[in-house]
Amino acid sequence: MLQTVSEPRTIGAAQLAAYRFMLRARLLDDKFAALYRAGKIHGGVFLGRGQEALSAAIGVSLKKTDVFAPLIRDAAGRLAFGETILDAVRTYLGSALGPMRGRDGNVHRGRPQDGCLPMISHLGAMISVVNGVLFARRMKGVTGLVGAACLGEGATSTGSFHEALNQAAVEKLPLVLVVANNQYAYSTPNDRQFACADLADKAVGYGVEAHSVVGNDLAACLDVVSHAVARARAGHGPQLIVANLLRLCGHGEHDDAGYIVPELKNSPLGRDCLKLAEEFLLQEKIADRAQLAVWRSEAIREIEDAVAQVQREPLPDPFAENWTALSTENLAEGRE
């Protein structure tokens, strides 16, 4: 395993930019939670609370021409990669104008044509799809790009994870696989999920480079993720990043997470990455409290505007719906 030590923190643009994505993601998640409690959202609401630093670090480390497969806790990474708040709100509220047009919802949004792959629910299944995009671009002669796929530690137990990481290693694809080890898969603690000392230890068995990072430390996440992305971009093959952190919410908003043990909540992992980032910005005088308040209220307004707009948008109409799963319409069956 490659030892990646955080370089001395560089105060500056990257952290500030990442922080603002984190903030917007947190507020957006908060809004979805509120809408959920108000009964305004269909289906599950999955939040990234506590994981925004890692997620934002991925998003800001990617170029718009890269490919990104976010998972359920990646609102921050999505925004940083270029997804609009409107896309998120439209999907959560089922707007007919959203990217999924009411066919799929909530965290299952994306725009493959823009490099943002919409997850299917089966854990681990997106990684090999990212491989395929990278493989195809190489075949077409496009170089210098990377693909990032996000995962929880629980998903490392899937066969799909294994097959895809091995495939990327064999093909030497520029895959950056980011595992957010938030200590639980739904309610399942790590000791029922895996038995290795550190998930980063898996890398050597695939012949890929590994990086560990403290997941609620924004500076460290930026360092490590951008370094891994650079390694992949430079042709060093797949990179496995394992971030240690804690989910500061339920698995979904239906879940009170009563199973998370106090020792973890009270440990350094339990500290909120957003608060830590704010403290850092204040301490380093990159921003003052007034500035933070302005950004917060700007973000809230943007989100509220989006919600207000989307609530006026048309909902999907079953009569206008094209009831076929095929693009080759003349081969579709059973339309009326």
Added chain:
Amino acid sequence: MLQTVSEPRTIGAAQLAAYRFMLRARLLDDKFAALYRAGKIHGGVFLGRGQEALSAAIGVSLKKTDVFAPLIRDAAGRLAFGETILDAVRTYLGSALGPMRGRDGNVHRGRPQDGCLPMISHLGAMISVVNGVLFARRMKGVTGLVGAACLGEGATSTGSFHEALNQAAVEKLPLVLVVANNQYAYSTPNDRQFACADLADKAVGYGVEAHSVVGNDLAACLDVVSHAVARARAGHGPQLIVANLLRLCGHGEHDDAGYIVPELKNSPLGRDCLKLAEEFLLQEKIADRAQLAVWRSEAIREIEDAVAQVQREPLPDPFAENWTALSTENLAEGRE
């Protein structure tokens, strides 16, 4: 990874016993190959040529109360574990009296009630079944046993392998997973199969102990396998054994293995484990040439007798066949 160094070779009973299983397996395989060429066998014939030392070492290291999931190249391990030549011949010739009664054939034989699991073809699929047997015995309070599962290096790319090894690690089951790295999966060379330096490097990522061994060295195989089996039996959790060797035949008897590169054939890996074992026995004066010849002709006679007997046995009769896949006959459909 645990470093397992071969102890100074102990001349004696274990090697001799293992050698005789290797010899019988080789001669049995030769007979099946001859029967195949004569058009007397239905379906594929897969041989263990070059892998007998490893396979026999597994079989002799197990107790009859252990569980064993051999794969396609494990005639030697099967015999050593207690499978009869008659079971093998009956399955290859489709005898109605064989353990599979003509329903399944050739390498797919076994007797689960005796701890020998009949493989399904899907690679990697038997490992978690071994886990289940071990898990059940522990639940029933039976202790001190182990389960061995055999695999080729190609099968380490399957999701099933990964899920099952991780499962065994989480449950701390006494699983001994033996990977015969024979450099090819059918025609596919290792560089198209995996990218790690050594498959034993996978162990640390699962939190299990690993052992490497030169697979055509019988003494080394006996040392390493019996050591790993003892570790599992003593409660140290799953053991991963990776043996380096070369398949000295085609993938199946239909295949001339023209893809195996001369460098490998001419390397130390290309040396025949049976010849090496014989040389050792002769050199150490454990047996002389006359004795070897006797054992050989005894084994040949045993095999020929079995073939002659089975050729007189009834073949499966579709009219006598019970055409249902369910044991609960009153819930079976479509019987006539």
Added chain:
Amino acid sequence: MSITYLEAIREAQARALREDPRVFIYGQDVGAFGGAFKATKNLQKEFPGRVLDAPISEDAIVGLAVGAAIEGLRPIIEMQFADFSTVGFNQIVNQAATLFWRTQVVCPITVRLPFGGTSGSGPFHSQCIEAIYAHYPGVIVVTPATVEDAYSMLLAAVATNDPVIFCEHKFLYYHLKAEKLPSEALPIGKARIAREGRDLTIVTYSAMVHEALAAATELATEGWEIEVVDLRSVKPLDTDTIIASVARTGRLLCVGEAWPWGGVTAEVIARVTAEGYGLLDAPPQRLNAKDTPVPYHPNLWAAHRPTSRSVAAAARNLLRT
């Protein structure tokens, strides 16, 4: 006291664990948490060491169950959603389903599949995939539609010496209630006349039984007497009960929540027309979900699957032919 469909499933498991030391439960989050739907609530506490959280490894989960079954245990596997059983599919259809036939060693495993559509659940948490299992030899596929059947059929599944795919409908979990648990029950393989009638037979199963019953109530106000047959198990299929009903009514409508190509409704019609052709006074008809993934938005979802309204409309059409 009243008990829900979901509670009945919990109670059946509690009873199986209590009465048979060979039973254990294995699946994601089934332990202290009690399962994603709480179908195993408190069971780990009540039966220590016999209700175990599994890693996210559906293939290995089923494989382990088969191994345990070989050793004489009777595992109950909970898939978190039926939809995720596709990654454990191979171990079900090729390992579990072939074991007895190949070796004469029985494979008494029960795979619980929380399945079927609920509002807002979308393409990957709503699927009805009973047909892909029923197509394979070597498995029994049951689809209880009532609280009583959820209880008794789960007990029967655990007692059966073959792999049983237990399709429990998530739509029925909370709002379907009964006064008490049954003390006796029809065996697996027998269909049930859920409502008697003489003008038309609706053959259906699982959540659609309730849509069919609602449609029958609606049509009763128009003077039609609709018979509703609840299949209970889709493999084996109780062809005799279906044909006897069609013999009474002369008209057959098959309703399923699954996709239209193949599946239960096609199989029922193929059997009835082969064996009871002369009994039909009109062409047998089917009503299934539409041939697209299950849509997320309730507006689309309500149009994707059959409902009492569309069942009633299909029945009316058929009554007029």
Added chain:
Amino acid sequence: MSITYLEAIREAQARALREDPRVFIYGQDVGAFGGAFKATKNLQKEFPGRVLDAPISEDAIVGLAVGAAIEGLRPIIEMQFADFSTVGFNQIVNQAATLFWRTQVVCPITVRLPFGGTSGSGPFHSQCIEAIYAHYPGVIVVTPATVEDAYSMLLAAVATNDPVIFCEHKFLYYHLKAEKLPSEALPIGKARIAREGRDLTIVTYSAMVHEALAAATELATEGWEIEVVDLRSVKPLDTDTIIASVARTGRLLCVGEAWPWGGVTAEVIARVTAEGYGLLDAPPQRLNAKDTPVPYHPNLWAAHRPTSRSVAAAARNLLRT
């Protein structure tokens, strides 16, 4: 010159590679070795970098194909045997099959499944699993029965903007021969009248077309004129051609090599009885394989699947009703 079914598959791939730079082939041993059945023989040499050996990772193989399709390529995946596609199943039915519907981005992948029974191949190298794919929305499932169709339908599959499951029958690989490759062909979705007749229609597909034709020849000596419809694609199903044939003959026998529960034969009968009920002079009948895994021994295998003899017997029975 004569060309086999297998060679036609190779030639179609060679042509697709030649004419369309977006095409590539990915699968176990398809490279220098030319594939387990030699369906990609010499293609890696001819098209360097575009014919690649895959690890034994069916899930990741299909996943990679979907990603490549998103990028506009047209992957051809070879599964070594159809039976092993069960471990790539999820990526086919939940990833590939939903992509277009969810995102409007097309998913032009072709998954070649060497399928069907051959003597001695046993339970895990013989399966006919077209129905489990056809049950899902979002895929096209084709089953060529002739050398010409193997060639033209594979080219059509690669040209189609949706996932195509290409079921190529191993029993036909070597001994089915044609004089030359076709220059034109029926499109996917159209069935073919393989033999004309007026007494009874046999609807079938893939290897069973040849059993049906042999049965028809045998029955001709008894004075019966049997029409044989070769479905060519099982999803979509060409209901119009089937119904037109039944309209001519009045009798329908559906023959499939797959297991009896659900599947193609049930679907065909459900459609014909719903839409063409009045055309039938006798109950439609089915003939499938038996409901057990596919047995290894030739004695059992020959009794497990339909053959010309059992097809002729079923047809005779039906002609007498």
